[in-house]
Amino acid sequence: MMRNLRTYGRAILAVAEMTFRHNVMDLFIIFTVLIQPLLIAIMALWMLGDKGGDIAMFVVVGSGMTGLWSSLLFVSGNSINVERRSGTLETLVGVPTPLEAIVFGKNLADVTQSLVSMMASYLLAGLIFGFSLSIQQPLLFFVSLLFSVVAFISFGLIIAPIFVMNPAVQQFQNAMEFPIYMLSGFLFPIALLPGWTTPLSYLLPPYWAARALHATSTGGGSLPEVLLCWGMMLVFSLIYFFISSRLFKLMLVKARTDATLDME
């Protein structure tokens, strides 16, 4: 058991390293994780700058999270499809390391490198726009960031097999970007949205991640609220890990039994 975990852990880190190396050379990914969040941050700072208070920190965190979600949707979401298109998916399915571990490693690289967008927005707001920025609860913020990374990875593990097995769903990929920005309250409170959307927000790990990160960065939340967010991220991560393991099994059946894995 321990030996297996060590082997898988090594594989995850190796995949993460290779994915990271590949991603830093890909201009589409650079746009998604760096340029687009920066442009959104510029826009939001100009639009919201007059609100005063902690709005600059709110924008830094929120625009960084747009990079996290867009990266998850467009990069992690395609992590299996990319292999299918390059003809390496069958080989990956055939190796002893579980496909889940490989995709986990890819998502780990995608999500952690997306945190660059938050740092870039921080520098932009501080150096170019001249806002004075400080994270009010650094320790809680850092722990929230760790929970967020795990929550986003678990969410990505669901999206990738769904996109592989349901190409019709993937056609809506472009239309899924802004709704999550809104429902997760990245750049404005979800209270602005119609009341019927609130339960949808509660089902999204990015909402709990944004709530925890906004609360700890601006100091606007209490400890119980932050703990609630961590708890929800943990619960959703476990649920999504469970669902994703079922989805991966289903996908492998298609690969090994039906031999239809490479077919759109």
Next chain:
Amino acid sequence: MLRKLLVNLRIFWQGTLLSYIGMFHWLRPTTYLASKILMPLAQILFFTFLGMYATGRDNASFYVIGNAVQISAVSGIYGVTMSIGGDRWNGTLPYLFGTPANRFFLFVGRAFMHVIDGMLGVVVGLMWGVLLLNLNLSQTDLPALALTILITTISCSGMGLLMGCIGLITTNVMFVNNSVYFLLLIFSGANIPLDRLPALFRILAQGLPLTRGIASARALIAGSSLESVAPLLLGELAVGLAYGLAGFWLFRWFETKAKQKGSLETV
């Protein structure tokens, strides 16, 4: 003379139709629904709610109109770029450059369907605004608004023609397109009033398509007449034509260089 004109018009129309059918065969109804109906709705909602958070619910129409008109960039920038670059990606560029067909008609024909599609996109965007965000068109001179949409979409497509030609000399045209699309969101006045931008960016905004088109649409929806927005529309058209002509010049330059150096497929 007349015969030549008829031949050129036939090339224009056939080039328009066949290139659209050939290069956008992947655009199935669900893909169209997702990218041309739902994505614009999501963009309009996001920036309108962000704007309402910034300045209050009373200003929603400012953001609805700005983003609905900006939707013309989806067809104008992405569509036209893919139409020009598609010949290179599909390997048909050598045949295109081998024909004696009038280059100007061929070139402009690539944008025609996207102007129609872009106009439809703006209309759908405004309809979303009316249905979901209480956009009021009761004071609007609708034919004048239709003219504004047409001119703005042509202007955006002019920029798309230039971007498409840049796509012929680079492998990263989508990076350029994505950046341009977001820069238009910031600097065209779609979401940020121009007087809030630093002076340098205000000057930059005047050189972009959409800036005057969005201002004109806002004025018309507020009840202004066509006469009062005519200077804006003429300016918008001039900006679009300037980009389109720059694109055409680049297209001809690329053809000449590619033929001289034999570098058609190697750029």
